[in-house]
Structure formats: structure tokens, C-alpha cells
Amino acid sequence: MSEAKIKELRDDVDELNELLKQAKRKKVQDVLTLEIRKLETEMVKLKESENTTPMEVTHTPATSANSSQSKSKRYQIKLNGYGWDQSDKYIKVFVTLKNVQTLSKDQVYCKLTERSMELHVDNLDNKDYLLVINKLLEPINIEESHWKQKTDMVVVFLAKSNPNVKWSHMTEIEKKFEDQRNSRFKTDDMGKKDPQDSIMSLMKNMYETGDDEMKRMISKAWYEGQHKKPTDTLDL
CATH class of the missing domain: 1.10.246 (Serum Albumin; Chain A, Domain 1)
Structure with missing residues (x-):
């Protein structure tokens, strides 16, 4: 039942993204973007029962001359769409990427500062993906932040430097x-x-x-x- 619901939500998100590309008025774009984020958040909550292991924030991917050369031949796709939610302790960022769970930990990593985050996904179907969020509304605790790979999704847990403070916006x-x-x-x-x-x-x-x-x-x-x-x- 949950798999059917997730598929239905994913189809809704895909269709809303197509409408977003066609929308010209800012208010319409804002409404569509908010609805997309709500649906992506709902998808994540349905997948919460999956067993995944968080990655260490301090981890950086291994590099070599061969891997650098291989990476330079791949396309980089900059991501704009994401969902987000919050608890007293964390800001949770949801990024949907099909088959991301098949990648090794070295290929999915974050670069964090007190007021920014970069999510890197390397060599997923011969493409590199990058999500950059600058000027976060409030500072984050880098040491207590982490991220997880789930089925078709990455969830980044940004630890609030000021727990219990509710964020009205992401940036x-x-x-x-x-x-x-x-x-x-x-x-x-x-x-x-x-x-x-x-x-x-x-x-x-x-x-x-x-x-x-x-x-x-x-x-x-x-x-x-x-x-x-x-x-x-x-x-x-």
C-alpha cells in the first residue's frame, strides 16, 4: 500500500514540476513550489521506516587522477527543487534522486558551513548532482549534522545551533x-x-x-x- 502511495506522490511531483516550468507569474510559481515540497515531505515520512545509516559530516570523497579525469567527462546538474521540514533539533532537507540508494557513501556527501550547505551526488547514471543552499535563515551546528541515503532520496539533517527555534523560511x-x-x-x-x-x-x-x-x-x-x-x- 505504501509503495503505491509513494508512486502516486512521485507522479504528482513530476507533474507539478512540469507545471512549474510553464508558470510565468511569481505567485503561481510560489504556490507550485510549496505544494511540491509538501508532497516530497510526505514521501519521506512514508519511507521513514527504512533502515539506513547516517554518513559522517567530516567525510570527504576519495580522489585520484583517474577519478578526477572521469568526473570531468560527466555532466553536472544543479538541483533547485527540494522539500524541507523541521523538528526542535533539526532542519530536514529532502532531495529526490532516483536510485541514489545504489551509490556508495563516497559518492554522496555534504559540505557544510554555519550558514550554508552543499549536497554532492557523484556519478549517478553518469551524472553529477549538486544542491547549494546559501544564507540559511539561522546558524547550524556542523558537528551534529548528518545525512542519510534512502530509496530514491537523500535526507540531510541540519542540526540547529539554537534548538527549539522555529524557522519561518529556509533562507x-x-x-x-x-x-x-x-x-x-x-x-x-x-x-x-x-x-x-x-x-x-x-x-x-x-x-x-x-x-x-x-x-x-x-x-x-x-x-x-x-x-x-x-x-x-x-x-x-
Whole structure:
């Protein structure tokens, strides 16, 4: 029964990801992203009974001239989608990758700092996968963090430096974006103003007041938007 449910959830996630690729409005993208993360979290909870062994955070993969040469011939795929949940002690990050459980421990590893995480999955079907999350909302305890391989999934347990503190968002950037958006929408007269104009005005304001990371993300989003909707204009 659980296997059928997991398959159904995975199919739902795949379809939502296809819809996310087609979505153009930020609010629609946010709703789809949140729903994807909820479903991925539900999949993980169904798999919690599986017996897996956590990896040591201090572990680094073995390297050699031959392995480096082999790695250089593989494609690296940067991951953006992930689910997350939290307990009093941990932030749990869920990353779905088919057949990841077949890899050795040397091929699945994390690089952690107090405010960032990188998940590396090497040579899965001749591809390397990388998930980078920078500017975590709160600091983490590197020594107490770890990760596990499960069927078709990696779960990263980021230990909170301040246990029992509830995170409202995964990163500072996500929180800043939502706070500024909510603040701007409260002051705008949405009945007299085109919602698209409000979003564009918000992005401009965030670009002018944001840090380098915020400006980089907005510039990328705007560049992609220009190619999809060449008639839009925004002077950054």
C-alpha cells in the first residue's frame, strides 16, 4: 500500500514540476513550489521506516587522477527543487534522486558551513548532482549534522545551533523577499494598479535595496523573463 502511495506522490511531483516550468507569474510559481515540497515531505515520512545509516559530516570523497579525469567527462546538474521540514533539533532537507540508494557513501556527501550547505551526488547514471543552499535563515551546528541515503532520496539533517527555534523560511533571501512583498502589497492600491506592475515595481525596489546575492537572483529572473515576455520593461 505504501509503495503505491509513494508512486502516486512521485507522479504528482513530476507533474507539478512540469507545471512549474510553464508558470510565468511569481505567485503561481510560489504556490507550485510549496505544494511540491509538501508532497516530497510526505514521501519521506512514508519511507521513514527504512533502515539506513547516517554518513559522517567530516567525510570527504576519495580522489585520484583517474577519478578526477572521469568526473570531468560527466555532466553536472544543479538541483533547485527540494522539500524541507523541521523538528526542535533539526532542519530536514529532502532531495529526490532516483536510485541514489545504489551509490556508495563516497559518492554522496555534504559540505557544510554555519550558514550554508552543499549536497554532492557523484556519478549517478553518469551524472553529477549538486544542491547549494546559501544564507540559511539561522546558524547550524556542523558537528551534529548528518545525512542519510534512502530509496530514491537523500535526507540531510541540519542540526540547529539554537534548538527549539522555529524557522519561518529556509533562507534569509526567501524571508526578505516575502517580507518586502507583503509590505509593498499592503501599501499599494491593488484595485487601481495592474498586479503585474506591482510585482515589477517590487522587484525594482528589492534590486535597489538588496545585497549582491539578491541582485544576482533578481537579474537572473529578469533576464529569463525578458526572453519569455519581450514586451515587458523594467529599468534596473
